[in-house]
Amino acid sequence: MGGAARARRRELHLKERTAVSNQDGVGIRQADVVRVREAPVQETPVQETPAQEAPAGGAAQKPASTALEVDDLTVAYDSRPAIWDIDLRVPEGVLMAIIGPNGAGKSTLIKAALKLIPRAAGTVQFYGQPYERVRGMVGYVPQRGSVDWDFPTTVLDVVTMGLYGRLGWLRRPGQREQAAAMHALEQVGMQDFAERQISQLSGGQQQRTFLARALVQDARIYLMDEPFAAVDAVTERAIISIMRELRARGKTVVVVHHDLQTAAEYFDWVTLLNVEVVASGPIGETFTADNLRQTYGGRVAYLQDAQRIAGREEL
Amino acid sequence: MFQLEELIIQFLLNFVAREELNAFLRDPRNTATLVGALIAVCGALLGTFLLLRGMSLTSDAISHTVLLGIVVAFMVMSSLFGREPSLASVWLIIGAAAAGVATVVLTELIYRSGLVKQDAALGLAFPLLFALAVILVSRFVDDVHLDEDAVMVGEIGVTWANTNSHCLDQCETVTIAPDDARAELTRQCTNCRELGINPRDEKAEFTQICTNCGEYSPAQAWQAGFTRTEPALVFWPKSITVMAVLTLLTLFAVVLFYKELKLSTFDPTLAAALGFRPTLLHYGLMVLVSLVAVGAFDAVGSILVVAFFIIPPAAAYLLTDRLPRMLAYSALIGAAGAYAGYDLARGSFLGLVRVSDLLTGLNDLFGLDLVEQWDSSISASMVLMIFVFFMAAWVFSPKYGLVSTTVRRSNQRRSFDNQVVLGHIQHHQGIAAESDELAVSTLHGHFRWSPAKMERVLRRLQAHNLVQFEDDFISLTADGETHAHSFRQNQLTNETVVE
Numbered sequence: 001m002g003g004a005a006r007a008r009r010r011e012l013h014l015k016e017r018t019a020v021s022n023q024d025g026v027g028i029r030q031a032d033v034v035r036v037r038e039a040p041v042q043e044t045p046v047q048e049t050p051a052q053e054a055p056a057g058g059a060a061q062k063p064a065s066t067a068l069e070v071d072d073l074t075v076a077y078d079s080r081p082a083i084w085d086i087d088l089r090v091p092e093g094v095l096m097a098i099i100g101p102n103g104a105g106k107s108t109l110i111k112a113a114l115k116l117i118p119r120a121a122g123t124v125q126f127y128g129q130p131y132e133r134v135r136g137m138v139g140y141v142p143q144r145g146s147v148d149w150d151f152p153t154t155v156l157d158v159v160t161m162g163l164y165g166r167l168g169w170l171r172r173p174g175q176r177e178q179a180a181a182m183h184a185l186e187q188v189g190m191q192d193f194a195e196r197q198i199s200q201l202s203g204g205q206q207q208r209t210f211l212a213r214a215l216v217q218d219a220r221i222y223l224m225d226e227p228f229a230a231v232d233a234v235t236e237r238a239i240i241s242i243m244r245e246l247r248a249r250g251k252t253v254v255v256v257h258h259d260l261q262t263a264a265e266y267f268d269w270v271t272l273l274n275v276e277v278v279a280s281g282p283i284g285e286t287f288t289a290d291n292l293r294q295t296y297g298g299r300v301a302y303l304q305d306a307q308r309i310a311g312r313e314e315l
Numbered sequence: 316m317f318q319l320e321e322l323i324i325q326f327l328l329n330f331v332a333r334e335e336l337n338a339f340l341r342d343p344r345n346t347a348t349l350v351g352a353l354i355a356v357c358g359a360l361l362g363t364f365l366l367l368r369g370m371s372l373t374s375d376a377i378s379h380t381v382l383l384g385i386v387v388a389f390m391v392m393s394s395l396f397g398r399e400p401s402l403a404s405v406w407l408i409i410g411a412a413a414a415g416v417a418t419v420v421l422t423e424l425i426y427r428s429g430l431v432k433q434d435a436a437l438g439l440a441f442p443l444l445f446a447l448a449v450i451l452v453s454r455f456v457d458d459v460h461l462d463e464d465a466v467m468v469g470e471i472g473v474t475w476a477n478t479n480s481h482c483l484d485q486c487e488t489v490t491i492a493p494d495d496a497r498a499e500l501t502r503q504c505t506n507c508r509e510l511g512i513n514p515r516d517e518k519a520e521f522t523q524i525c526t527n528c529g530e531y532s533p534a535q536a537w538q539a540g541f542t543r544t545e546p547a548l549v550f551w552p553k554s555i556t557v558m559a560v561l562t563l564l565t566l567f568a569v570v571l572f573y574k575e576l577k578l579s580t581f582d583p584t585l586a587a588a589l590g591f592r593p594t595l596l597h598y599g600l601m602v603l604v605s606l607v608a609v610g611a612f613d614a615v616g617s618i619l620v621v622a623f624f625i626i627p628p629a630a631a632y633l634l635t636d637r638l639p640r641m642l643a644y645s646a647l648i649g650a651a652g653a654y655a656g657y658d659l660a661r662g663s664f665l666g667l668v669r670v671s672d673l674l675t676g677l678n679d680l681f682g683l684d685l686v687e688q689w690d691s692s693i694s695a696s697m698v699l700m701i702f703v704f705f706m707a708a709w710v711f712s713p714k715y716g717l718v719s720t721t722v723r724r725s726n727q728r729r730s731f732d733n734q735v736v737l738g739h740i741q742h743h744q745g746i747a748a749e750s751d752e753l754a755v756s757t758l759h760g761h762f763r764w765s766p767a768k769m770e771r772v773l774r775r776l777q778a779h780n781l782v783q784f785e786d787d788f789i790s791l792t793a794d795g796e797t798h799a800h801s802f803r804q805n806q807l808t809n810e811t812v813v814e
Contacts, residue, residue, distance in 0.1 A: 115587075135588070135590045142584045152636050153581065161578050164575075164589055170574075
């Protein structure tokens with residue numbers, strides 16, 4: 001009872017918070033769209049500079065190869081851009097957060113990278129290859145709310161689904177797959193729930209099940225869409241320790257994250273996103289008040305614009 | 316199709332005599348139940364996935380719009396080949412499948428416009444296609460055997476009569492030519508209609524025609540009396556073959572693509588990310604639904620086939636938490652409904668009550684004048700019985716049924732009441748105010764409970780040896796202490812699972 005109540009409270013809290021940032025997000029996006037329409041050519045390079053230089057600096061410190069490279073990626077819902085001209089380089093072996101207000105296109109970026117939604121323009125490469133070639137190397141954790149948890153199946157079965165990609169068409173999961181799924185459940189501390197119907201899980205247990213399903217894929221890069229949404233503190237700690245373990249094993253983990261307070265503690269790399277990439281790089285250099293203001297405080301950008309226009313009029 | 320029937324018959328004759336087989340197939344009950352059960356199995360296998368995808372009503376839409384596919388294919392074929400195709404023709408089936416897919420595509424297009432919601436989009440697409448079909452039927456293919464009754468409820472009761480005859484022995488085909496002694500010749504006026512005259516008119520011209528010329532199958536030849544020895548025949552109802560083929564096809568597809576169907580139903584996003592093609596699977600499923608809808612069209616009509624798609628899976632969903640069992644249970648429920656439904660149509664409810672007795676009873680009781688003879692639509696009765704089974708699952712399902720849920724809730728409430736009292740005693744034991752808080756006579760006031768309820772709870776606790784009484788005071792036993800402590804530990808600190 002206590003855990004569920006706490007989770008609910010947390011969810012409420014989240015809702016309040018996102019409601020606020022949502023207003024901001026809408027504000028920025030409209031401003032951005034207007035600005036882009038007025039002067040796309042002059043404006044874009046100015047915005048891009050930190051995004052392009054930060055990863056280059058990071059690569060100098062860490063001589064790792066590139067796990068994920070996004071070039072000129074644009075995705076539009078109808079005519080409205082959800083993400084605009086994204087350039088991004090994620091070095092191998094980092095634990096990266098994608099941070100930005102609601103509607104900034106964080107989930108869209110992940111889904112477009114996996115070709116789950118059509119791209120308007122641009123390319124995405126994993127380890128230098130298009131996604132179709134390296135599906136097995138990429139583990140994906142969708143948002144927990146994206147599936148029907150009343151589906152008649154067990155926790156173990158859901159985790160086994162992570163192996164379907166490796167099995168390919170028609171081949172059935174067998175003993176070996178079951179054992180691998182069981183091992184993944186042990187890693188997330190859910191082994192006692194293997195035979196449980198999934199509707200009987202708490203939110204945190206659902207999230208851990210999803211995480212186990214990604215772990216069992218034994219991928220090289222993991223893309224996780226809001227794994228911390230509405231889970232309690234215990235689960236959050238469990239999840240972050242699993243992510244750190246993955247990083248220790250040389251894996252790359254990209255996480256859509258909402259909580260600014262914990263970002264610096266949890267992650268070593270960050271991409272600040274608000275339709276466009278505001279900044280991307282090592283957390284120490286990138287996660288600055290200035291960049292955050294630029295990401296969240298839409299009015300700041302808008303004001304700068306206004307000043308610029310005003311200044312020109314003075315001239 | 317014909318060769319397939321031959322194979323099945325040859326196989327069956329290893330186990331039964333020909334006469335027995337014919338007798339079995341000639342019994343309307345057997346054939347109707349068999350066809351009904353086969354439709355039920357198809358419906359259950361596909362309907363389970365439809366239900367879990369939240370698109371049960373798509374089966375309703377498709378079962379109507381396949382009519383458009385049939386009619387269009389029929390028209391194209393008549394104009395291209397100048398002949399009337401049989402209703403079982405492959406092209407009609409392809410047309411029907413295309414119409415089923417078209418329904419889903421059209422719905423999707425309307426929905427994607429973002430101007431209407433999903434259910435409304437379906438509601439827009441399928442009456443349109445169905446209306447087009449009805450217009451085409453009434454305008455262009457008037458003579459086709461497609462009447463409203465057939466569209467509504469089908470003719471499962473007479474499927475036994477619509478047969479292919481298979482000859483096993485003493486097979487003699489007969490061809491009657493005009494010069495044959497057995498030919499029946501008659502004169503026909505060739506210009507009567509043209510001139511608008513009577514055959515008796517002197518201007519009438521005549522030609523001789525043969526009314527019984529042509530080829531006769533062994534069965535027809537025997538029936539017409541052209542052959543002496545009776546051929547060994549098996550009369551095989553066509554619907555059984557159609558539905559058997561569809562059942563095998565459905566079973567094959569669901570078993571083969573079980574893993575893919577499950578994944579793309581549960582989590583289409585992951586299915587796409589892993590390189591499976593959820594859209595392809597989706598349309599594959601729709602094609603199968605269309606095919607079954609066409610196949611079942613003859614037997615149960617387009618409305619009642621929907622019941623076979625939706626009700627058994629809905630019942631099975633209440634009975635199990637595992638997908639394979641849900642598939643099996645819904646097939647069983649559908650088949651049992653088909654069997655019991657035939658009995659109901661013939662006036663017997665599960666062999667327990669005769670409907671006519673029930674009606675007589677009602678007549679006597681209320682002075683009514685209800686018809687006591689009971690002989691109703693077989694397919695409608697089947698649906699009724701499937702629904703009765705659904706109701707049974709709804710009320711008595713061990714996990715999600717009305718009864719067990721109510722019992723569980725009241726148990727939970729009772730156990731919670733116990734804990735509240737135990738907790739209260741534990742909390743106040745050994746405190747100065749104890750005398751007031753723990754006096755049996757005033758305890759109910761602290762909880763705002765009625766004295767009767769308080770007494771019930773206390774008696775229960777005492778029976779479990781959790782509390783003890785001393786004069787008017789109540790205290791926990793050692794057991795009660797442990798109980799209250801562990802409850803506090805479990806409920807207030809750990810993350811709990813919603814049972």
